Amino acid sequence: MKQLSLGLFAFLALIGMFSCNIDSVNERLLVNASGRPGELFVVMDSVQWKGELGQVIRNELISHIPGLSTDEPYFTVRYIEPTKFNSVLNKAKNIVFVATLDSKTKGGETVRGYITSKYIKEHPDKFIISQSDLYAKGQSVLYLFGATEDELTNRIAENEGIVRNFFEKVEMDRLTNSLYASKELTGINNMLLKKHGFYMRIPNGFRIEEDKPSFVWLRSPGITDGSVDKSIFVSYKPYTNESEFGKKEILAWRDEITKEYIFEDPENLATYMETDTVHVPVIYRAVKVNGNFAREVRGIWRTHEIGGVGGPYISYVVLDADSETLFYLDGFVVAPGKPKRDALRELETILNTFKTKEQALSEKKPKQENN
Numbered sequence: 337m338k339q340l341s342l343g344l345f346a347f348l349a350l351i352g353m354f355s356c357n358i359d360s361v362n363e364r365l366l367v368n369a370s371g372r373p374g375e376l377f378v379v380m381d382s383v384q385w386k387g388e389l390g391q392v393i394r395n396e397l398i399s400h401i402p403g404l405s406t407d408e409p410y411f412t413v414r415y416i417e418p419t420k421f422n423s424v425l426n427k428a429k430n431i432v433f434v435a436t437l438d439s440k441t442k443g444g445e446t447v448r449g450y451i452t453s454k455y456i457k458e459h460p461d462k463f464i465i466s467q468s469d470l471y472a473k474g475q476s477v478l479y480l481f482g483a484t485e486d487e488l489t490n491r492i493a494e495n496e497g498i499v500r501n502f503f504e505k506v507e508m509d510r511l512t513n514s515l516y517a518s519k520e521l522t523g524i525n526n527m528l529l530k531k532h533g534f535y536m537r538i539p540n541g542f543r544i545e546e547d548k549p550s551f552v553w554l555r556s557p558g559i560t561d562g563s564v565d566k567s568i569f570v571s572y573k574p575y576t577n578e579s580e581f582g583k584k585e586i587l588a589w590r591d592e593i594t595k596e597y598i599f600e601d602p603e604n605l606a607t608y609m610e611t612d613t614v615h616v617p618v619i620y621r622a623v624k625v626n627g628n629f630a631r632e633v634r635g636i637w638r639t640h641e642i643g644g645v646g647g648p649y650i651s652y653v654v655l656d657a658d659s660e661t662l663f664y665l666d667g668f669v670v671a672p673g674k675p676k677r678d679a680l681r682e683l684e685t686i687l688n689t690f691k692t693k694e695q696a697l698s699e700k701k702p703k704q705e706n707n
Contacts, residue, residue: 369472371429373678374507376411379421380434381444389489393434393480396492396499401677402619403634404648408677410500418446426471429510430503433477438484456481463491464498476506511685515539528552534570534656534663535696537689542568551597564679565670568686569593575655575662581631583620586653587611589664590633600639609668612638612646623652625665626691630654637668648676650684656692665690 376397384390398409416425419442435448437456448456451465460483467477478499482488492499519540529535532552545567546553553569571593579585594609601607611618612635619634631653638646649668656663667683669676691699 366469366471366473367427369429369475370427372412373511373681374411375428376413376430376432376503377416377425377428378413378432378434379416379418379447379450380432381439381441381447382417383441384434384436384439384444384485385415387485389434389436389485389492392489392492393432393499396497397503399500401680403616403636403650404676404680405616405636405646406676408675410677411503418443421446427475428472429475430506431470431475431477432480432499434480434488436482436485436488451479451481456483463488466502474510476503478502507681508685508688511682512689515682515685524554528570529693529696532570532572533659533661533693534572535689535691535693536568536570536665537686538568539686542566546597548597551593553597563671564674564676566667566679566683567670568665568667568683569598570663570665572661572663575660580662581653583618583633586620586631586633586651586664587613587618589653590651590666593664593666594637595640600641600644604641606641607639607644609637610640611649612636625652625654625688626695628654628656628690628692628695645670645672647671648680650680650687652687652690654690656694658692658694663690 378385378393378397380390380393385393394413397411397413400407401410411430433447433450435444435451435456437448437453439445439448463480463482465479467479469475470477480488480492480499482491516537516539521538521540521542524538524542524544525535528538531547532550538554541556542554543556544552545555546569550573551569551571553567555568556566558565571589580589591610596608598609599605599607600609616636619632621632623630623632633651633653634648636646636648638644647669649666651664651666654663654665655661665687667680667687669679669683671679
């Protein structure tokens with residue numbers, strides 16, 4: 337086929353109010369943490385896991401990601417009974433310990449040992465703390481705790497999204513490190529800046545599929561047949577007024593771009609891409625991309641001709657206030673019959689490296705010494 341946000345700021349402020357961070361363990365050698373992207377272990381009393389406390393945690397971690405045509409959870413969660421948590425399982429990348437003082441079971445007693453009853457009693461104002469590299473390098477651990485099960489259940493529910501947002505940021509940071517660890521396509525990065533007036537970090541595996549005035553399309557088609565096909569395209573135009581951030585206006589702009597440039601079969605103009613607003617609700621929210629005012633949109637697309645392909649997309653409409661330019665950034669996935677969560681998260685990570693020309697050039701300027 338040819339072809340971090342206002343919410344994050346609110347999350348950081350919230351977790352700062354209710355939590356503290358335990359210093360990373362860096363005085364001893366640690367093996368690398370293991371596990372697949374998006375995988376997470378929950379260690380808590382089995383009775384509580386099956387009850388209301390477990391349900392509110394499941395709501396945080398395995399509710400369905402909005403904007404996908406098939407149900408996929410935010411995380412792949414594996415429950416671990418505390419007495420079975422061993423030196424193999426403790427090397428997982430993401431771990432959540434859940435403990436309350438009123439749990440009388442052996443599992444409840446065991447999991448309290450990972451945070452101590454004394455700490456819970458002495459910190460009634462807190463219910464969440466985080467720790468890095470506890471048992472393995474690159475590991476993130478979250479502790480959820482309270483005097484009673486009801487108290488902890490209510491505090492998690494009242495701060496909806498705090499656990500999910502914590503691990504989403506962790507996964508995004510890991511993705512950023514892994515995406516650019518091997519090779520970054522600096523030639524493409526610089527071309528985007530010089531020719532199109534914006535900067536974006538493009539990882540190895542992508543190629544330029546189309547390069548036109550006010551439009552560029554980058555694609556990672558996958559190595560083998562049936563592998564996930566990932567694409568990013570960017571278009572831009574002069575900014576006129578705030579109405580261009582409206583949902584209808586954004587979707588119309590996307591359809592205008594894709595009808596002109598993106599086809600399942602370039603020889604058949606009826607196979608152009610279009611947004612599908614019927615089968616999955618479009619998710620729309622205000623965000624910031626590297627400090628720039630933006631709107632994030634999530635939904636699904638399809639080819640216009642019936643019987644064609646389709647899939648999810650994530651997009652950002654970003655205002656470059658210095659040049660008064662409006663940018664449309666889009667990442668979409670083609671992967672019929674395959675999970676799409678991790679690929680879409682990867683595209684989200686790349687899109688969030690976007691910087692305006694002024695931002696990129698100012699960072700390249702040599703810093704002046706203070707007199």
